[in-house]
Amino acid sequence: MEGRDMSGEPEDDLITEQERKQLLAALHTRLFWVGKEIPYNCDIRGKICNLHNIVWELLQKERLDEEDRKLINKCILYIDEKAKEDELELSTGQLTREEADRLFDETAGLMRTLMNLRDIEEGKSKEKERQFHETYSRERVAEARRWLNLLRDTGELK
Known part of the structure; x- marks a missing residue:
C-alpha cells in the first residue's frame, strides 16, 4: 500500500521540495502577477472580502477622502x-500540487491587490490610466496613417 500523509492524501501527490522552491521563487520574480486576477472572494481574518470590487470602486473615484484612505490602509495591512x-x-505545508497551485494563485492575487492599492493611495493609478489612454x-x-499609406501605395486610394 502506498504511503499517505496526515490528511489521508497519497504522499506521491504532494509537491516536491523542488516544486515548492519553484513556486516560492516565482512569487518573488519581477512580473509574477501578470495575468493574475485580484481575488473576488478571499477569507481575511474570518471575513469573506470581495477585493476585486473594493479596488474597482476605489479606482472609479475622482478623489479619495479620509475614509477611503483608512480603508486602503486597513486593506493593505490585512491583505499583507x-x-x-x-x-x-x-513554504512549509504538506500540500498537493492542486492545493499548492491554488495557494500560489491566491497569494499572487493578494500581492497584485497590494500593488494596486498602493498605486491608488499614491495617486499613481490615475496617472497610469491617463498615460495608457494617451498611448492608445x-x-x-x-495605425490609421499606416493603413492610408498602404492603400495609397497599392493604388486602392488616390
Whole structure:
C-alpha cells in the first residue's frame, strides 16, 4: 500500500521540495502577477472580502477622502498579513500540487491587490490610466496613417 500523509492524501501527490522552491521563487520574480486576477472572494481574518470590487470602486473615484484612505490602509495591512500567511503555508505545508497551485494563485492575487492599492493611495493609478489612454490614442492614429499609406501605395486610394 502506498504511503499517505496526515490528511489521508497519497504522499506521491504532494509537491516536491523542488516544486515548492519553484513556486516560492516565482512569487518573488519581477512580473509574477501578470495575468493574475485580484481575488473576488478571499477569507481575511474570518471575513469573506470581495477585493476585486473594493479596488474597482476605489479606482472609479475622482478623489479619495479620509475614509477611503483608512480603508486602503486597513486593506493593505490585512491583505499583507494574509499573503504572508499563505506564503508561509506554501513554504512549509504538506500540500498537493492542486492545493499548492491554488495557494500560489491566491497569494499572487493578494500581492497584485497590494500593488494596486498602493498605486491608488499614491495617486499613481490615475496617472497610469491617463498615460495608457494617451498611448492608445497615439497608436490608433499611427495605425490609421499606416493603413492610408498602404492603400495609397497599392493604388486602392488616390
